[in-house]
Amino acid sequence: MTESPHIRTERDGDIAVVVFDRPEKRNAFDLAMWRTLEAVMMRLSADESLRCVVLRGASAEAFSAGADISAFAAERGTREKEDIYGEALHRSLQAVRTSLHPTVAMLQGVCIGGGAGIATMCDFRVGGEGLSFGITAGRLGIWYPYAELDPVVQIAGAAVAAEVFIEGRIFSGREAYEKGLLSRLVPDDRVEEEAMALARRIAEGAPLSARFHKRAIAALRGPIPVTPDQEAAVNDFVLTEDFQNAFRAFLAKRKPVFHGR
Secondary structure (H helix, E strand, O other): OOOOOOEEEEEEOOEEEEEEOOHHHOOOEOHHHHHHHHHHHHHHHOOOOOOEEEEEEOEOOEEEOOEOHHHHHHHOOOHHHHHHHHHHHHHHHHHHHOOOOOEEEEEOOEEEOHHHHHHHHOOEEEEEOOOEEEOOHHHOOOOOOHHHHHHHHHHHOHHHHHHHHHHOOOEEHHHHHHOOOOOEEEOHHHHHHHHHHHHHHHHHOOHHHHHHHHHHHHHHHOOOOOOHHHHHHHHHHHHOHHHHHHHHHHHOOOOOOOOOO
8 A cells, every 4th residue: 555645653752743744635634544544553553662642733724624525526426435435434543543552632723524533533632722623524414433423422422422413513622622522722822732741741651551541441431332234324325415415515615405315
């Protein structure tokens, strides 16, 4: 697999920093980026010299604007393509969630859609007042997968998950913090400082203890209570008129109209 040039890894002692760097798209992810994120997170998990992983955007303008909708025509739009894309997305996000090392999301600027999905897979989320945080799947007629919806329910509860996925709220940094979607809220110009300070505090602790507690928290959650058939049906959204109409509306820069079919 040829890895995307838009994701790079930096090292700060025993802390790894994963940087999303696609400024012209506000770090929106195409299929190659999702696959690269999975590969990067798997490599970092295999490196036991690390003690923490920080994920961030290259600038304060954006963590990530989510999926690159302009790439949908080439990468999505049919059930066959969606099954491939959906599997890559799932593997990437779960590679973040199941990382051996504690993970910190440094959230600045735009954190929307799949960007917020990445953030909710992390163990800690540090954001600023000026953050825009939300998941806009409903505005495109997309159905969010169970395994990626689950962390929002676990972090913030069913009521907030309804605001995120059904209402499609875009939260400010303060609102996201008050809803439980952020671990820590700081002034915008201190997000990097606080996220890295948090990572250093984690790195100074006993790594085996941190890894055990991360596994234990996940084990106490238990398996997600859905069947394989329910999981497989998530990608049926691509067969709906609503999704196809919303996709065309996005490309034409107009508001979609949904008919429920």
